[in-house]
Amino acid sequence: xxxxxxxxxxxxxxxxxxxxxxxxxxxxxxxxxxxxxxxxxxxxxxxxxxxxxxxxxxxxxxxxxxxxxxxxxxxxxxxxxxxxxxxxxxxxxxxxxxxxxxxxxxxxxxxxxxxxxxxxxxxxxxxxxxxxxxxxxxxxxxxxxxxxxxxxxxxxxxxxxxxxxxxxxxxxxxxxxxxxxxxxxxxxxxxxxxxxxxxxxxxxxxxxxxxxxxxxxxxxxxxxxxxxxxxxxxxxxxxxxxxxxxxxxxxxxxxxxxxxxxxxxxxxxxxxxxxxxxxxxxxxxxxxxxxxx
Amino acid sequence: xxxxxxxxxxxxxxxxxxxxxxxxxxxxxxxxxxxxxxxxxxxxxxxxxxxxxxxxxxxxxxxxxxxxxxxxxxxxxxxxxxxxxxxxxxxxxxxxxxxxxxxxxxxxxxxxxxxxxxxxxxxxxxxxxxxxxxxxxxxx
Numbered sequence: 328x329x330x331x332x333x334x335x336x337x338x339x340x341x342x343x344x345x346x347x348x349x350x351x352x353x354x355x356x357x358x359x360x361x362x363x364x365x366x367x368x369x370x371x372x373x374x375x376x377x378x379x380x381x382x383x384x385x386x387x388x389x390x391x392x393x394x395x396x397x398x399x400x401x402x403x404x405x406x407x408x409x410x411x412x413x414x415x416x417x418x419x420x421x422x423x424x425x426x427x428x429x430x431x432x433x434x435x436x437x438x439x440x441x442x443x444x445x446x447x448x449x450x451x452x453x454x455x456x457x458x459x460x461x462x463x464x465x466x467x468x469x470x471x472x473x474x475x476x477x478x479x480x481x482x483x484x485x486x487x488x489x490x491x492x493x494x495x496x497x498x499x500x501x502x503x504x505x506x507x508x509x510x511x512x513x514x515x516x517x518x519x520x521x522x523x524x525x526x527x528x529x530x531x532x533x534x535x536x537x538x539x540x541x542x543x544x545x546x547x548x549x550x551x552x553x554x555x556x557x558x559x560x561x562x563x564x565x566x567x568x569x570x571x572x573x574x575x576x577x578x579x580x581x582x583x584x585x586x587x588x589x590x591x592x593x594x595x596x597x598x599x600x601x602x603x604x605x606x607x608x609x610x611x612x613x614x615x616x617x618x619x620x
Numbered sequence: 621x622x623x624x625x626x627x628x629x630x631x632x633x634x635x636x637x638x639x640x641x642x643x644x645x646x647x648x649x650x651x652x653x654x655x656x657x658x659x660x661x662x663x664x665x666x667x668x669x670x671x672x673x674x675x676x677x678x679x680x681x682x683x684x685x686x687x688x689x690x691x692x693x694x695x696x697x698x699x700x701x702x703x704x705x706x707x708x709x710x711x712x713x714x715x716x717x718x719x720x721x722x723x724x725x726x727x728x729x730x731x732x733x734x735x736x737x738x739x740x741x742x743x744x745x746x747x748x749x750x751x752x753x754x755x756x757x758x759x760x
Contacts, residue, residue, distance in 0.1 A: 440651075596671070596698065597672075598671060599670065599672075602670035602672075603670070603673065605675075606673040610675045610691045615725050616727050
């Protein structure tokens, strides 16, 4: 009797586990039989054909998880196989323009834990490993797992990232970018509407942050131009161009990013330096044979 | 005998499928051997519930009777909560059976896959992504 119960329980667990995998691959098919259509085969916005104000970006957004879609972690989103036993979803390669000697030296100094140059975090120097600010745009790539939100006020649009609780202020009161700003972790941003496209320009970024977890660098000369456009009630597109003549010999034109209405709540996800320090001392560093002096 | 074998196999398959995606976080794929597993019986010395990574320290007595201080790497508190863990899930002295991917360096550290408590309860209870989303929730 007990064996039968255990067999049934185990079979149920297997079924649940199998269905996890199946359901995880059916993003966007709500209202349809899971697996009947691939998400790319569905008309855009079909499942939620509701009216929207194209000048209202408010609310939670994240990148969709789709079958065969590699988690995006940079301006470009071409997949890369990292290692035989690491799922390719864990990384996507970045394709920056050719670097200047200054940029190449900075890139070479970055000891990363993702992509072809990956070393264990305990041997790396990724600022995030010690809870240093991720800065912008790096924090934006976290939207492949966590949501971010736009909050619109009469004179500003606030972009709030769940990861590290980053708040970016985009001024919409008509001011211009500062001429010679002191660098900030998240730079200085101004926004304006061009038709139904919200155009954000920014500068004044602190060069200690990385553009992505592949260690692609930037200088304090980096400028971003971002063009956000709602294409339907639940879809927001972003085109981003990065220029940084001190680091790259040409503008870095990103692949279009599609955000969808996040189906998850935003919650606190602080990176606590003291707590991560304890984790580094007791787990991450010992894992590579380093111990605290 | 046969039902028992099927039960065991099914449980193993289920556990592997349920727990594998839980621990996808910063750079772990590089530090641990993802195609190997170790299972250890240990006694908890410290459990810390911390942002952005939780950790479990435990002692294991090896074949020679020597006590080895082990540690297991886990994900962020939110995703672990969704998977059935909690701040007070373990206390020093608790006996656990712990399975994970061993460190590439050979150091006594592992990336946790799943563990069994003294009362037979298994954690994680379900599979979640790093953002805490249940993988059995369609549309996420």
